[in-house]
Amino acid sequence: MINPATVTKLHEMRLSAMAETFIKQTSSQEYQDLSFEERFGLIVDMEWARRKNNKLLSLIRKAEFRYPQASIEDIEYHADRKLDKGQILRLSTCAYIEEKRNLIIMGASGSGKSYIACAYGMTACRHYYPVKYIRLPDLLDELAVARGEGNFKKIMKQYKKVSLLIIDEWLLTPLKETQAMDLLEIVESRHQNASTIYCSQFAPDGWHEKIGEDTLADAILDRIVHDSYKILIDGAISMRERNGINT
Template identity: 40%
Template sequence: MLTHPTSERLTALGLAGMARALDEQRRAGPTYEALGFEERLGLLVDREAAERDTKRLTARLKFAALRQTASVEDLDLRTPRGLDRAVMAHLIDGGWTLRHENLLITGQTGLGKSWIACALGHKACRDGRSVVYHRVPRLFEALALARGDGRHARMLKAIAKLDVLILDDWGLAILAPSERRDLLEILEDRHGRGSTIVTSQLPVEHWHEAIGDPTLADAILDRLVHNAHRLQLSGESMRRKVTKPLDLGHQA
């Protein structure tokens, strides 16, 4: 079947979604013939808008580089680990990111801190927010390299512009002087302009010690903690698989 000239023109104009929808309407024949002109045009426009939304979401997710493929629809609220349904519904709603509030997720390893952070990051991408995921140790390594080749200021500027920044595995070691300064710069630039999600095995009350310098710790935590929501996870590791050994002595 030859391509219709109208479809070719729509494609040339960058309206590939409308072109595909028009071809589908043409092949469907009587299914669409009963519809009026504006109804059929509306279906074409809806298709174009949907395909563009999908492309933008795909680009945002690729840019976010989330560590885990997670979505809020798959969130496990049955396993006991301190998750409150009302609190999670509030976080999933996403209004806190519009208010540039932060989120601190703490608890022992294996409780799903990173998964929850990535699920909320995925939801923020779906809501049209710019998101980027970083493991804190690797972020500091990247900033150190950027300082050496002249990209440091540009990298900090890019981080400052994000709607949602995910800092995973915070507090694994006491910060070096350059890391403290970088963290303060990041949080100062983002304060009141973007939301930051932090995950840590370390309870918030010990973060001051993990920063290492009392003066910088006060400045960093003032910008991070005072407007933050908190999820304190507890319970047994979700990675632990409890399997009962096969009792051969009781087999028939």
């Protein structure tokens, strides 16, 4: 017989999955032959699974992926893309996050950089790492506003603690000196502390010119390039064209 007070207490303690499983067990004959330990184990397992799933959904929501359905399994290995499948799969273990190393994904517009980056981000979420996806123009705007409102240190702390930061549209256009200084703050705070994925149309050799001021450029590149894995996406046909997307 179900004790309503017990169910109420479980809900008050936010143990809704345990409450649901308890009701199911007491209402069904199929559990009557199980021992107390077996039945209690099933109740705990259900609550644990619910909480893990809720945590995963929360991580994905907070990451704000451009492609929240992206997955490593769905990456297309067309011959002209010249992707190293072995490297792609090795990186999907998230060992680079444990190593606190970076990943640079290079390719022309429409080559699928953002999709692959989001696929790695989704994999990181499934390993329960906090992830954040953002375009560099949006990041620079956010930092500029934070400086003006006196929240710069608070925003920097948020970007420092995320396990994997994905910066898309990396250095598409030249930076102002103030933007380069803000970018150095981000890069420095994460150097050897957390992993970052950089999606760029340009190889690192071309970043120096985009950053501008020599000292800042040297400092930023020194903290990114030397401990990064690199993926180069080739391809005579863009992924937009392959998939019939016109925009």
